[in-house]
Amino acid sequence: MMDNFASVMSQYFNKIVAHLEQLQDEEQASIRKAAHMLAEQIKQDKIVYAYGPGGHSNLGSQEIFFRAGGLMHISAILDEGTLLSGGALRSMAVERTPGYGKIVIEDYGLKQGDLLIIINAYGINSATIDAALEAKRRGVKTIGVTSVRHALATPENHPARHPSKKNLHDLVDIVLDCKVEVGDAVVKIEGLEQPVAAMSTFANAYLLNSLVAETVQLLVREGITPPIWMSGNAQGGDEANARFIERFKGRIKKL
Numbered sequence: 062m063m064d065n066f067a068s069v070m071s072q073y074f075n076k077i078v079a080h081l082e083q084l085q086d087e088e089q090a091s092i093r094k095a096a097h098m099l100a101e102q103i104k105q106d107k108i109v110y111a112y113g114p115g116g117h118s119n120l121g122s123q124e125i126f127f128r129a130g131g132l133m134h135i136s137a138i139l140d141e142g143t144l145l146s147g148g149a150l151r152s153m154a155v156e157r158t159p160g161y162g163k164i165v166i167e168d169y170g171l172k173q174g175d176l177l178i179i180i181n182a183y184g185i186n187s188a189t190i191d192a193a194l195e196a197k198r199r200g201v202k203t204i205g206v207t208s209v210r211h212a213l214a215t216p217e218n219h220p221a222r223h224p225s226k227k228n229l230h231d232l233v234d235i236v237l238d239c240k241v242e243v244g245d246a247v248v249k250i251e252g253l254e255q256p257v258a259a260m261s262t263f264a265n266a267y268l269l270n271s272l273v274a275e276t277v278q279l280l281v282r283e284g285i286t287p288p289i290w291m292s293g294n295a296q297g298g299d300e301a302n303a304r305f306i307e308r309f310k311g312r313i314k315k316l
Contacts, residue, residue: 069248073258076247080240080260081267088237088268095204095235096275102176103134103280103287108312110171111269112138113180114162114188116145116152121180121206121265125273127316129292132273133305136313140165143188155188159224162191166199169314173200180206180269182241182261184229185215185222193232194225205233206268208241208261215243237272239264 102109109132111122119139126137141147142155142165155161165188171177177196181189184207196203212228215221230236241264246256280287288308291301309316 069250073248076258076260077263080247080264083240084264084267087240091235091237092268092271092275095237095272096279098176098202098204098235099132099272099276100279100283103132103276104283104285107134107175108136108309109134109176109178110136110138110169111178111180112140112165112192113143114140114165114192115143115156115181115183115186116149117259117262118181118189118265119144120262121269122178124266125269127290129290129295129298130273131290132276133288133290133309135273136169137315138165138169139315140168156186157188157221159187160191162188162193163195166192166195166201171196171199171201174202175199176202176204178204178206178269178272179229179233180265181229182206182208182211182239182245182265183215183221184208184212185219187223189229190223190225190227190232193229194227197232203233204235204237204272205229206237206239206265208264209236209238211241211243237268239268 099109111125113119113122122137125131125135142161143152145152179189179193193203207229209230212230217226239261241261245259245261247260248258249256277287288305291298293299
């Protein structure tokens with residue numbers, strides 16, 4: 062029993078490592094291109110918005126918001142409608158509601174010249190597509206963190222799809238392809254048809270944190286030291302963060 066248990070853990074570990082290596086090999090150019098977009102916003106002291114329209118996609122926006130080692134200019138769009146804390150089935154119903162994503166973008170007041178990172182591994186639901194369409198209508202620059210293969214493999218008549226049948230990767234300015242397979246789960250257990258252990262959170266987090274790190278490096282190479290969050294649980298963290306709090310209060314909705 063213990064050997065079987067270990068083999069499942071090893072299978073998951075190997076899948077994660079192989080997936081991250083693939084992202085490292087294939088997405089570097091896109092990450093660096095996106096990093097230039099973020100760096101330009103921060104040089105102008107502009108807020109960068111991150112929205113994960115969907116239950117677990119929200120984790121992506123939270124991953125780079127108010128995060129130790131993260132950019133203070135990131136504002137997570139944490140809309141209660143699709144957060145799992147409001148109910149998992151409710152979240153799924155909301156993310157499939159046409160027009161909802163447009164309302165969220167309106168509520169945060171995004172405008173021409175702003176930058177929005179849209180995080181959704183599947184890249185097909187109504188909240189995601191409407192957010193991208195509304196951002197485009199407003200002249201907002203966009204980066205999509207999504208799986209191209211997952212979107213292309215999803216039938217046009219799937220109930221999760223936006224009425225337009227569009228995919229997130231077709232609507233954004235830059236795509237960071239998380240390359241998640243259909244169904245997300247990657248571990249197979251003998252005697253069980255349904256795979257277990259999802260990949261998307263690892264993939265999205267790697268792409269997003271790599272994007273932040275590349276952005277910071279670009280700025281530092283230009284002699285710019287951007288404000289970075291320090292863990293409040295580390296010695297001196299509260300004091301370090303307090304130097305910048307007033308600069309962002311009122312500008313970042315969920316701060």
